[in-house]
Amino acid sequence: MVTTSDGQRTTGFGPSFQFTLNANGPGFVEVFVTEIHGLTVPPAPQPPAVYDTGSAIVDVLPAGSILSPYTQAAWNLLHSNGVVNGEAIARNRQITALYTILYNSGFNAANPAQLNPFEWFGAASFASKTVGDGLAAAIVAAFKIPNSSTLPVDPKALYDAFGEGNLEIYLDMYAQGLAYQTQGMAGIQTMFQQNVIPRSEFLAWQKIDQGIKTTNANSLTAGMLDQVFHEQTLTLQHVVNTNFSLWAKVSIVAQQLNVPLSSGYPGGGGDFNAWCAANPAIVGLNYSFANGFDRYQWFAGQLLPLWQNWRLTHTTINFVTLETGGYQ
Numbered sequence: 637m638v639t640t641s642d643g644q645r646t647t648g649f650g651p652s653f654q655f656t657l658n659a660n661g662p663g664f665v666e667v668f669v670t671e672i673h674g675l676t677v678p679p680a681p682q683p684p685a686v687y688d689t690g691s692a693i694v695d696v697l698p699a700g701s702i703l704s705p706y707t708q709a710a711w712n713l714l715h716s717n718g719v720v721n722g723e724a725i726a727r728n729r730q731i732t733a734l735y736t737i738l739y740n741s742g743f744n745a746a747n748p749a750q751l752n753p754f755e756w757f758g759a760a761s762f763a764s765k766t767v768g769d770g771l772a773a774a775i776v777a778a779f780k781i782p783n784s785s786t787l788p789v790d791p792k793a794l795y796d797a798f799g800e801g802n803l804e805i806y807l808d809m810y811a812q813g814l815a816y817q818t819q820g821m822a823g824i825q826t827m828f829q830q831n832v833i834p835r836s837e838f839l840a841w842q843k844i845d846q847g848i849k850t851t852n853a854n855s856l857t858a859g860m861l862d863q864v865f866h867e868q869t870l871t872l873q874h875v876v877n878t879n880f881s882l883w884a885k886v887s888i889v890a891q892q893l894n895v896p897l898s899s900g901y902p903g904g905g906g907d908f909n910a911w912c913a914a915n916p917a918i919v920g921l922n923y924s925f926a927n928g929f930d931r932y933q934w935f936a937g938q939l940l941p942l943w944q945n946w947r948l949t950h951t952t953i954n955f956v957t958l959e960t961g962g963y964q
Contacts, residue, residue, distance in 0.1 A: 706814045707811040711807065713810070736761045738813045742754040754817075760809070767798050769900065771799060808871050811832070844859035887909055
């Protein structure tokens with residue numbers, strides 16, 4: 637049986653069968669494949685015996701458009717058995733691993749002092765790992781508490797939102813990283829000229845490239861901050877705005893439960909609520925995790941220094957060490 641996240645459903649018999657996915661508009665659609673053991677479904681309320689359940693995610697594009705070559709390459713890197721995993725935790729681990737790979741590729745062992753153009757990807761690997769932790773916590777909560785309506789935040793909705801945000805940011809940034817890794821600024825300029833990326837992202841890479849060529853760490857950091865600003869206020873904010881009230885509850889619930897809203901960065905991880913409460917001159921009194929500007933200011937004010945301090949003694953990231961919480 638095949639079902640989709642937007643309500644489509646079809647059935648077939650045998651080890652494989654063809655079906656038509658009707659696109660209701662651009663965006664991600666999750667496709668679930670469930671094999672039902674036996675042809676006779678037991679009467680309600682007993683469910684049929686089910687095994688071998690999985691899903692894939694499909695990126696439905698606007699009519700007449702195609703993915704750019706580097707975006708397609710980033711998408712293909714997520715393929716497992718020919719499809720992109722619809723299960724957000726498994727996909728998140730792939731994304732986090734790919735972030736570490738690209739970041740590590742920027743380290744020059746022959747010249748360890750050389751600046752790394754992929755600082756954003758190194759920092760993002762820690763953030764992505766924390767997203768994976770949040771996904772796991774959400775799914776555990778969903779299983780432990782059958783009636784999720786009693787919770788202040790619907791764990792399934794939060795799971796879907798975090799998973800989509802993780803994927804959107806990856807597709808936007810990893811395509812750019814591959815372009816720069818392969819062609820330098822020429823690749824970034826092509827993406828800009830073809831309207832794949834906006835001028836703000838092109839200019840961010842210009843600062844990074846200039847920093848690499850002139851060994852100017854300040855220029856590189858400025859470009860990285862521009863990348864963070866774009867991802868938080870535009871790319872991720874687009875996902876947030878589809879369910880703004882859900883994301884707004886994240887910081888509120890963390891306050892109510894007295895749980896740190898941490899980034900997972902080494903050196904304490906930071907706490908969104910605590911930092912914002914201590915900096916009303918920057919974020920005001922009505923700060924919210926749903927606000928991209930507030931998330932950006934948190935990164936610039938607290939998380940960037942944590943990242944830079946960790947970078948003083950680390951040049952590469954070991955994915956296994958990262959995933960197992962070995963970096964403190």
